[in-house]
Amino acid sequence: AGYVLGRLSLATLSRIEDPASGTVVQFAGTFGVWILADSIGLSAIITIVVYAMTIARTAPRRMPARNRVSSYSVWETAVFVLNVLAFVLMGLQARSIVGRLAExxxxxxxxxxxxxxxxxxxxxxxxxxxxxxxxxxxxxxxxxxxx
Missing domain, CATH: 1.20.5 (Single alpha-helices involved in coiled-coils or other helix-helix interfaces)
Incomplete structure (x- = not known):
């Protein structure tokens, strides 16, 4: 499902010339693929990974350079923010985990x-x-x- 949806998304993204619109469509598409995969009982994570790999392998040939540069910087920032959030959440849990350990x-x-x-x-x-x-x-x- 991720491969098919990735190819469909590429067909759409290759027609979008505005970098901001392309980035919004990418985020909406990614969220939509997650919701669709979850609703039909597939692994949403694996579907998203296949979707992203399909786009990443063929996007450089099908998307305008201006859109790719904008897209890469936005996705790099999103990944950075999510990594920070993950480590902050782990840090917030550390006190309760250590507190439950016996002396x-x-x-x-x-x-x-x-x-x-x-x-x-x-x-x-x-x-x-x-x-x-x-x-x-x-x-x-x-x-x-x-x-």
């Missing part, structure tokens, strides 16, 4: 949380630095073939 369980929970944080940070560093090293290594083969 002897708090130290153990904090050690576990610190261990998880360390693993996440180290794995992120390994991934980013490893990918960068592999990309440089692969690029060196391309440079060797040039005269």
């Amino acid at each position: 002897q369980g708090q130290a153990e929970a904090f050690v576990f949380a610190a261990a998880v944080l360390a693993v996440v940070i180290v794995s992120r560093l390994v991934w980013v630095l490893g990918c960068g090293a592999i990309m440089r290594w692969l690029a060196s083969f391309g440079d060797a073939e040039r005269p």
Whole structure:
């Protein structure tokens, strides 16, 4: 359903020339896809992801550059605001979660949380630095073939 709705949305968006109108149609379309998927019993999240991937893969060829620039900046801001909101809501819940822990369980929970944080940070560093090293290594083969 997300793929079909994404293609229909692209057909509509490619005809809109005003960047502000295009952005409003994108937000309304995304909300409409969520409501439609939920009302027919599909996973709204998976439907939205497929919808967004369909649009993201083909929009650069079908939408005017002016609309794409406007759309990207608006969506980047929306994602940033939603990330901030998610972390604020998690932070607001932290006090009640820690308050429910027994006194002897708090130290153990904090050690576990610190261990998880360390693993996440180290794995992120390994991934980013490893990918960068592999990309440089692969690029060196391309440079060797040039005269």
